[in-house]
Amino acid sequence: MTTTTSTSTSTTTTTTTTTTTTTQPPLRTATLLFTGDLIPHSPVVAAAERMAVEAGGVRSHDFRPLFADVADRIAAADLAVCHLEAPLTDDPSAISGYPRFNGPSGLADDLVAIGYDACSTASNHALDKGWMGVLATLAILEAADLPQSGMASSEEAAAEPLLLDAAGITVGFVSATFGTNGLPRPEATPWIVVDLEVDSLRASARRAREAGAEFVVLGLHWGAEYRTSPTALQREQAATLLADPDIDLIVGHHAHVVQPIGRVGEEFVVFGLGNFLTNQSASCCAVGTQDGAIVEVELQEMIGAGGGSTVVARHVIVTPTRVDRSDDHRVVDVAAAIEASVDADVAPDADLVGSWYRTAERILAEELPAGLLSVRMGAD
Template identity: 45%
Template sequence: MALALVALGDQPARGPARAVPPVTNRLLEPPVPAPGPHPARGFTVIAAGDILLHDGLWAQARRGDGYDFGPLFAHLRDDIRDADLAICHLETPVGRPGGPFSGFPLFNVPPQVAGTLADVGYDTCSTASNHSLDQGEDGIDRTLDALDAAGVNHTGTARDKAEARRLNLLTVNGIVVAHLSYTFSFNGLSRPAGRHWRANYLTRSATAVLAEARRARAAGARFTIVSLHWGTEYQHDPDDFQRAVADRLLASADVDLIVGHHAHVVQPLQRLHGKWVAYGMGNEVAWQHQAQDTRDGIMPVFTVTQTRPGEYRVTRVEVIPIHMWLDGGRAVALSVPACLGDKGLSAAVRRSCRASLRRTQPVLFRLGARKAGLVVRTR
């Protein structure tokens, strides 16, 4: 895809993924597929790392009385919209349209980001993270209201007990797909007494995840994706907790794919029990200066194929490396392959993308992913 340095315009038509009722997002509600053979043999899924809106990013996005995050994500839009199903991770709660807003440690970010997530092509977003409770119950409510208004499905936090029980199911090429979301931490904050359903909590036994995955399968899901907020920040290798949970979940017939967040650096992919886990996808957008590798991320594209009637597996994984360009007060998320191939970009930008690729590529293969067939897109 050509790299276009343009702001996003009016919201384009949505992609093929649609929610299966009952769902929170009524804007994407089609008829329930009739029983019988699935009409398609598979689909593609793209996932991305943390959307972590530090104050530098929303200061840059300020436009008069509002905020426009389109230019921040614009260079990733082609790849996101190419997939049949696109999954994001909104790590921080949103505030009221006019603020006040805040950054670390208790985030409260502009809600206009939700409209941008829809514009670039995201179909569903995980919201369980260590920052889910930063603004209390009001922050959860505002975040889910904003995603609903934008037409983006969500999972991981809830406004009421019924919503917490409601499965996040989508139809993709006629195939019912479930998307789940859990976090291992709330940064020392506690869920409200008697209302633990407000945010999904991940334990080492992963009992709650497995129970929801079983419910999804019983409700007709043929492929279940779990977004997990876990791991050790700024550490490229998955920790013991991640490895134990991944092994337990992927050993289950009810879980098909895990995509991970929180470390803020890229972690490896691994094939376990014939399935895939992306332990950590780094940052999709963030303004971090801890080290150069906090500016790196990945967008894995998983090709899901029908292996026999009613059963689907990931048969191909291609990783698109991405890079946050932060220079002179300007931030933009770049697709590394597009960046390297665009002679219209400055030499400094292309050097930065090349350095990002050199950091990311070796990490991806640490746990045998090359032999398992992982491909890294470089052009």
């Protein structure tokens, strides 16, 4: 802004000019990170037990070494969200694997230690240990200071939106599941696990907006197991939900194999993240069940013509992962491992090469316009 003031006498004239510059704050950016199914199968828990023994036996389980290859990437995100597909317990004698899971409580602490900021908990295994299992899981996550969406201890808590901070951007997160493996929700407490019901999810997104969310993410447990392409119902639900102005992104899981990343209008839908840490493999389930995708969504603040601020997802970057069942179920950064082999003039592991190509092919199957989606080919 510039102002000019003039004063005069019979002999002199003086002009003073003052310039004021208004500096706009920089537009905000943030990176959100999501990972797929994390299931404490018995062999995975056994690996964590061995890691604890090797570390001196102070703890009963230590999952951190299983994530060592990808922990830095998780910690670097402004907001990292896991998908915990099992209840947790403080009782060592109550730990159980397939078909009704109950993981050790130390897993929650280890997820925080490697950089996760929150988890989705609505899944078909959420009620594996019933109402008491839900309450135990919520208490364990709260003690670990790991916020969650998908389970609730009261009707009021079920209606309260989860708001998370991502580098100064307020993100609303809602987790829901298609079902609970036929295990009924108690009639008196149907809200203990969030149901994937379109109108209800839209209402939850609206509440998140009203509470201050600038960007709203749905974490949906949906689709068909071992199917690499989205079902017709997934596409229908994605189209309806992302047409709602209160919903900005869908991140999906449950298929246990990687599915494509697509777009509905201007919004991304990650149909399926695959498995992040499980004991599944082609010998029991399907080719690709050791594969997963770390998905990073880059957010950008935009200023409209009227001066209003909105936050949009501008780019998605995928890091392919693979569970190495021969090495204590460690989660491997596939592209980084291949690059390290090439740099050392060693032939890359054939399973890792196959995993990378399989994941890239599935992720890119929707053929989005250039510049919106990329798959990492190396460590960076």
